[in-house]
Amino acid sequence: MSAEPQPDRLGALRDDVRSFVDEEVLPVEDVALRADHRDVLAGLMSEAKARGLWALGHPEELGGGGLPFLDYVDVCEIVGRSAPAYVALGTHSLQDVLMLKRHGTREQQERWLGPLVDGEVFTGMAMTEPEVAGSDPKTIRTTAHQDGDAWVINGHKWFTSWADRAAFVTVIAKSDPTADLHRQFSAFLVPTDTEGFEVTRLLSVMGEDETIHGELRFDGVRLSDAHLLGERGQGFAIAQHRLGPARIFDAMRWLGQAERAFELATATARRRYAHGTTLAEKGEIRHLIAESASQIYATRLIVLDAARAIDAGDDAHVRVSIAKFVGARMLNDVVDRAIQVHGAAGLSSDLPLERMYREARAARIIDGPDEVHRMVVARALIEDTAANAPW
Numbered sequence: 001m002s003a004e005p006q007p008d009r010l011g012a013l014r015d016d017v018r019s020f021v022d023e024e025v026l027p028v029e030d031v032a033l034r035a036d037h038r039d040v041l042a043g044l045m046s047e048a049k050a051r052g053l054w055a056l057g058h059p060e061e062l063g064g065g066g067l068p069f070l071d072y073v074d075v076c077e078i079v080g081r082s083a084p085a086y087v088a089l090g091t092h093s094l095q096d097v098l099m100l101k102r103h104g105t106r107e108q109q110e111r112w113l114g115p116l117v118d119g120e121v122f123t124g125m126a127m128t129e130p131e132v133a134g135s136d137p138k139t140i141r142t143t144a145h146q147d148g149d150a151w152v153i154n155g156h157k158w159f160t161s162w163a164d165r166a167a168f169v170t171v172i173a174k175s176d177p178t179a180d181l182h183r184q185f186s187a188f189l190v191p192t193d194t195e196g197f198e199v200t201r202l203l204s205v206m207g208e209d210e211t212i213h214g215e216l217r218f219d220g221v222r223l224s225d226a227h228l229l230g231e232r233g234q235g236f237a238i239a240q241h242r243l244g245p246a247r248i249f250d251a252m253r254w255l256g257q258a259e260r261a262f263e264l265a266t267a268t269a270r271r272r273y274a275h276g277t278t279l280a281e282k283g284e285i286r287h288l289i290a291e292s293a294s295q296i297y298a299t300r301l302i303v304l305d306a307a308r309a310i311d312a313g314d315d316a317h318v319r320v321s322i323a324k325f326v327g328a329r330m331l332n333d334v335v336d337r338a339i340q341v342h343g344a345a346g347l348s349s350d351l352p353l354e355r356m357y358r359e360a361r362a363a364r365i366i367d368g369p370d371e372v373h374r375m376v377v378a379r380a381l382i383e384d385t386a387a388n389a390p391w
């Protein structure tokens with residue numbers, strides 16, 4: 001009896017996502033996230049839904065594709081080929097959906113989960129503040145105190161992504177200043193039409209033509225207890241639960257971006273002729289290509305191993321931190337080398353490389369700068385190498 005060959009479902013799905021990104025997203029990637037082209041983004045979202053590619057990693061019972069975590073990590077590599085694909089395919093809401101599914105009350109879930117999964121509403125995480133170091137959230141100054149039945153929030157945040165269109169933001173505020181340091185902060189869901197909440201400006205950020213990151217003021221924002229997310233004092237734990245898988249999705253998207261830059265570099269090296277040979281025949285260029293290939297390959301193994309550890313329920317924080325800073329460096333290096341291979345053309349906006357270069361720089365800062373992740377890794381391995389080394 002011969003076993004039927006199993007169709008490679010994941011491979012076929014990755015092919016479909018790649019066709020969608022190449023055919024639909026790449027032609028409009030310069031404008032798709034701009035506020036004056038929201039119709040373009042809406043069109044891409046509809047097309048993704050029509051092709052059965054929308055929200056593939058979201059839980060099935062909420063209307064998503066229900067892909068297991070590791071499978072969706074694989075899909076994220078393709079999503080990363082173009083920045084707007086992240087929204088066009090619904091990936092952008094996944095971390096908040098998982099956070100609400102895990103920590104939200106039934107009422108909070110009924111209000112927000114459906115519209116988030118459908119892409120009808122956007123949301124943001126308001127943690128970073130201008131006055132204190134974002135990489136050390138223990139210094140957060142935004143406060144939440146109880147006044148009768150209500151919570152009252154006062155504070156100042158910035159770099160809250162999607163503040164330009166969010167229906168609500170999750171704010172991390174100091175609610176219990178005398179508690180143990182890690183239990184001093186709570187998370188609140190703040191609808192953006194609440195009195196006292198204001199987006200005071202949108203920040204213009206390197207590499208992004210659109211302005212989606214907001215500076216926010218919370219001026220005596222009054223909320224009922226129904227807006228507390230999870231338990232009081234759980235703010236940091238909730239933020240970490242949201243960030244762990246998100247860092248893996250991000251690193252996979254950076255791989256997709258780097259692979260696209262690599263493909264452009266090798267194609268040009270094969271075609272371009274100088275000093276008697278193609279560029280591809282020159283040792284210096286082969287060196288650049290081999291360096292990029294090795295970084296992509298090594299990063300891919302690291303990220304997938306971190307994803308496997310998360311999936312197995314292991315303590316993955318060392319692996320995730322390594323994946324974060326190795327992935328960010330890899331992306332910056334690979335795009336930089338691809339520009340070098342293209343000469344002046346690489347710097348022109350005729351090619352996507354100059355935009356990819358500007359976009360890549362943020363990877364070394366968002367979700368914790370490289371230095372903080374190196375600190376986390378070094379601290380764990382100095383404390384106990386045998387227990388914490390990922391090899």
Ligand SMILES: Cc1cc2nc3c(=O)[nH]c(=O)nc-3n(C[C@H](O)[C@H](O)[C@H](O)COP(=O)(O)OP(=O)(O)OC[C@H]3O[C@@H](n4cnc5c(N)ncnc54)[C@H](O)[C@@H]3O)c2cc1C
Nearest residue numbers: 125126127128133134135159160161362366367368369371
């Ligand atoms: C595009 C983008 C989107 C973002 N989206 C969001 C969002 O949606 N919500 C949100 O809350 N925040 C968001 N952020 C903010 C981001 O999380 C912070 O920028 C990041 O955590 C670093 O905080 P910081 O900018 O305050 O830098 P700081 O904490 O002030 O650090 C500045 C620099 O100091 C150095 N440094 C810090 N700590 C150490 C250390 N221990 N050892 C050595 N050097 C150190 C690093 O070089 C670091 O870059 C976003 C940022 C960007 C750029």
